[in-house]
Amino acid sequence: MSKTLLALKPFRPDQLTQLATQYPTLTVITPETLKPSDVDTINILYGYRQGTKRHSDLLNQLLASDSSQLQWIQSLSAGVDSLPFEALAAKHILVTTASGTHENSIAQNVLGYLLYFERGLQQAIQAQAQRHYGIDTTKVSNLDDKTILIFGTGHVGQKIAQIAAAFGMHVLGVSHSGRPKAGFETIATDQDYQPLLAKADYLVNIMPLTAETTHFFDKAFFDQLTTQPLFVNVGRGPSVDETALISALDKVQIKAAALDVFETEPLPLESPLWNYPNVLITPHTSGYVAHFKKAFFKIFEPNLAQFMKDGTLIRNQVDLSRRY
Amino acid sequence: MSKTLLALKPFRPDQLTQLATQYPTLTVITPETLKPSDVDTINILYGYRQGTKRHSDLLNQLLASDSSQLQWIQSLSAGVDSLPFEALAAKHILVTTASGTHENSIAQNVLGYLLYFERGLQQAIQAQAQRHYGIDTTKVSNLDDKTILIFGTGHVGQKIAQIAAAFGMHVLGVSHSGRPKAGFETIATDQDYQPLLAKADYLVNIMPLTAETTHFFDKAFFDQLTTQPLFVNVGRGPSVDETALISALDKVQIKAAALDVFETEPLPLESPLWNYPNVLITPHTSGYVAHFKKAFFKIFEPNLAQFMKDGTLIRNQVDLSRRY
Structure with missing residues (x-):
């Protein structure tokens, strides 16, 4: 026809x-x-x-x-x-x-963020600008044996899980249904994930934006954290309450954040997020495919x-x- | 006893x-x-x-x-x-x-370097400093389907190969003997590796320093390059003739370099390498283990x-x- x-x-x-x-x-x-x-x-x-x-x-x-x-x-x-x-x-x-289309790109950006913070690249870039040869190695760490908790276990979440496992990470997930997916040791539902938080070194959001996931990462969420994880958002901006995120940064409930999406895009000039030394901002480019x-x-x-x-x-x- | x-x-x-x-x-x-x-x-x-x-x-x-x-x-x-x-x-x-001891750390640094340059993180960091929301996405690329050529196929080279493969890269190697090793599609000897250069998007040195590998990466080496690869040195500084490397950067025979080791360490204040925008310097920390x-x-x-x-x-x- x-x-x-x-x-x-x-x-x-x-x-x-x-x-x-x-x-x-x-x-x-x-x-x-x-x-x-x-x-x-x-x-x-x-x-x-x-x-x-x-x-x-x-x-x-x-x-x-x-x-x-x-x-x-x-x-x-x-x-x-x-x-x-x-x-x-x-x-x-x-x-x-x-x-x-975007899963390889987003997964690669996520690993890029983690390595940037953990392997001392952020420090090295700042040192290089001063022609200073040296970084604080007590702040350098490895990804192997760390635990990544991925919110969203669809195509992209599974690709992140696969690469994280290749780095020797433990991979945990959260999804609406909690159904098992390849590459995850455990998947909790979006109602009963809380016990997984205490194990997580890295939190990654790649959930779709729905009524349930809007402001999912709010003050109550960040107040539960005890391990100062690194927070990554490559999902949708409105899943994060940015006021709560900024407060979590101020209270060191998270040790750093890598953000590719924002409540308002482009991120407004007056956003305090621009200035946090432990926040890495990418302009909604994590899914970019050459x-x-x-x-x-x-x-x-x-x-x-x-x-x-x-x-x-x-x-x-x-x-x-x-x-x- | x-x-x-x-x-x-x-x-x-x-x-x-x-x-x-x-x-x-x-x-x-x-x-x-x-x-x-x-x-x-x-x-x-x-x-x-x-x-x-x-x-x-x-x-x-x-x-x-x-x-x-x-x-x-x-x-x-x-x-x-x-x-x-x-x-x-x-x-x-x-x-x-x-x-x-160091293989996970070094492999993670290498992937960190590649992702920093390829996934637009370098651009994003500079844009963030200006509160500018936007990067030139025509310069953003993926690691999948790219080819990495690893000089040195020992423990560390094999670990880099393993993680590169998890990202979907083609993995080629160069070693003194050319003997096959797990994770490499092809391994050439240090005498007959030249045909592999034209396939390489990324060149990584992790060879031990010997008489043969001292100034292995010299003017004649860089003059062979046609694909403007990214050059990474996590092996030993004296394997690279830094004068030739700087000339290769000036002639864009390589598109960028990530360097963890140098002919003289600490890298002298007067080295031109500090100032190249497409050179990332880490202070011999790629092997650092927490x-x-x-x-x-x-x-x-x-x-x-x-x-x-x-x-x-x-x-x-x-x-x-x-x-x-």
Whole structure:
């Protein structure tokens, strides 16, 4: 059956060739050539980016139209938390994430943060700026035999777990269901994880943003900590109450933090976080992939093959009621 | 048979208890309590540190004495390159290294360096200092599918290889013999490694310092490079001709360097290396182990058990003719 795809994220030339060859009944259109009369022919939105007004305006227009043929939205990101979930569910529109595209990148950033703080690189960089040859080695440590507690045990959490294990770390996890996943010694639910905190040297958030995970890391959370772990957020900014985080830094409830996401992005100029010597800020780049178009297409293409056959999908589909 | 050990590196109290219990015929003496009349009773030097005058003076005294009972030197470091090898060989004195103590630390530093440069952490740290939220993501890259070429395939090289593979890297090696080792796709000899250079994104030196490896990384070496790899030295400083390295940086034959060791240590104030924005300097701390005494004893103890039985050793013994 013939389908029309709007490429909100452009394809590479070789990808267009592959699509034309493998899917002769698929028409690829682009925002630049989109005529108002074409809008209702769109079946697939490829590369939808939540938070981009041009994209959400188009989606709202499609959802408002009775003659819209929209069937499937391929999100550009691994997390989707600000979509019109109810309207999409009511119209039985499928949503897939880019989950799997970013997992290597995010896992590598997390290990980069840990090594930066633990292996004395932060100290060395500051010493180098002063032409000083020497660091306080009593503050240098190893990752092996340390314990990492990962909040979120999906694709990315599992990739972090896998690499952490290669470094000789003990890997614990927290998820909504607490279901066992490969690479974790123990997984607790988001209700009964507290006993794991006392074992953790590193806390890493990679949970999706939902009602339950909004401000999950709040004052009550930080007040439970006794081991001064390093805190890493590569999930979503609003999962952390930044006022509580700053207070945890002031009270040394955590020894340092590496933050890639923030309650407000870009991080406002007046945020106190900029100035903490034991806070490392990366500008929402942990998931950055050098060959993104290639990696993204690799996630999308098996779903397209299935979709062209029978209108179903085989991976990365969002449960619109759970919202992830 | 009763033996006397001089603890140049102090034991932990629990280690002294273990030694007293397991080896009742072993006498442990310390530099503080060492009487001139005791010197010739020493059988074992524990924790000998090359380059420490107090240690080399004592060793020279022992080597000069006809009544010395010295049988075994346990070096504090994994590399031994400035020992009186010929005199030791003439007296049949055994030498063991601390190889195995530092491998996790060094491997972790190497990965820390790669992630610092590749995952945009260097950029992010500079941006943070300016309260600037943003980095040039075209310069951010991943380690997966990259190729690491490790010069030196001993314990440390193998540990680097193992962790690099966990990140999805291709792992190539160079050693004197070219003998296959676990974790390497290919190992070339130090004579025929040149074809591997064109594949390498990262070059890591962890070779022992010998006549052959002194100034191994010289102008002719860097002139062969075509792929602008990242260069890492966690081996020995004199393996690199620093004048050639600086020229390679100026000519962008390498895109960056992470250096833990130097021709002269501490690195002199006037070295141009301090100022290169794409050079990361760590002050010979890549091998630093948080619980060194524990890790060092773990390497030593199985050898002691064997030595007390029959005067032989089971691991880490230096071939005094090869000098490593």
